[in-house]
Amino acid sequence: MTRTDDPVALNEWYAVASLDEPGAAPQTTRLLGEDIEIGPGGGVRSLATGEALRTCEKWGLLFASFGRPPRALFDIAEARETDRRFVPCGWITLRASGLRVVENFLDMAHFPFIHTGILGTEPHTEVPQYASEIRRDVDEVWATNCTFFQSQIAATETGGDFVHLTYRVPAPFVVMLYRVCPSAPDRLDAIALFLQPMEETLCRAIPLMWLVDTSSTHAELLRFEQVIFMQDRIVVENQRPLRLPLEPRHEIPTRADGSSVAYRRWLKEKGLRFGTTAGAEAAA
């Protein structure tokens, strides 16, 4: 395993550890193909070269970068609202490209088939028209006006209704979901998924939630998140190719895939290769 030479991937920030689980001993993990060590004090160094990585701490996570990220980490306004419930979930390892995982998170059309009876149910399979765009001023991808018929939107919900969702991709390996909170319709629950790309087709993911909802227990929320992830794992580990193709025409999108199309175009514009089929060619 060697570190990728993809400069776009190298110059990003990546969540590599939770700060609430400080080990007395250094932890070893992998980032962009290279083994790294996280010291008890939060220092991160490459086990291949010994060099120290840039680090920063935010939202209870330790972030690291091999390169020089051109900008600071993005902002999550909801994380600064003190009356919210902060729910950090656990890390999940997936034998998949982190980019496929982001795309899966953006996708509503799979709810009735993969999260049957939880996030969707046949015959309510239609994905109503929504808007997706690359926001040039902030260099992010957004999908807005998303609606979907869900049978059970959150751990507390029973019955079913149309949910209103907004998706945001603030960095290539981070994806967020904002949803109208049923108990406080003027506010949005915020959920962020941070990916640590370990190898082209191996990643770790950690969801963080900033919720308005206070009725479900922490254990219920974690359980809910875990069920959803175990279901998505079957998909992202069995897509072919495992790496995300950025070339149009390699896969066939429809209108419901608007967010995926924008995300892929944005990644291609950036020239990102790690975790894409272009990364596979470069490695071959």
Add this chain to the structure above:
Amino acid sequence: MPPPPVAWTPVALAADLQPGAAAGVVVDGAEVAIWRDTAGTPHAWEDRCPHRGMKLSFGFVRGERLACLYHGWEYDGGGQCRYIPAHPDLDVPASICVNRYSAADAAGLLWVASGTGSGDLPDPGDPLSPLRSLFIDAPLGEVLNRLAADGLPGLGPVVESAEDGPLLNFDQAGHRFVVGRHPTGPSGTALHILLKGEVSAEARAAMIPATAELRRLAEAGR
């Protein structure tokens, strides 16, 4: 992904793929989805949904169609996409179709080939009783040499063995074995083993330990 060979390759015991079922097989490095519609007709397709690449072998059969697990796109027996659940009213463009291979039932085996398949499918005449499919981490050539010389370990001497195209036939312990040879890759082999005639379930069950022993010896290279 590479397609499977143009020569017919046995990929499963026909009885192991029930009507309404789908499964994934690897043929010489090519991932192939095999499935039977509810009428029992076999199909073999590239194991990749054209939408987002989900393996179609994870899909489910709905009558005459295979539905992809991920978003439920439904493909008819001709590989043509007929229904996209995210857009129930959409007239699906004809350009959305899967890559199809040939599939056929013959000699108690399910066969797959690229294109229309080259060569004839075997016709054993007599009925055959399925024994089992055996997956071995060793190259096909090595496994076949061992099998032709010694048959199944512990069942006594092999009286006669002969290759019949993609089949290997041999007599051992009073039975006529018919083995479909299936390379999964350069160092992987699947054998689909049948017995000529009606062989009782007890007699077949008694041979299972010998097949496991064959795999053990072949993988140990001894």
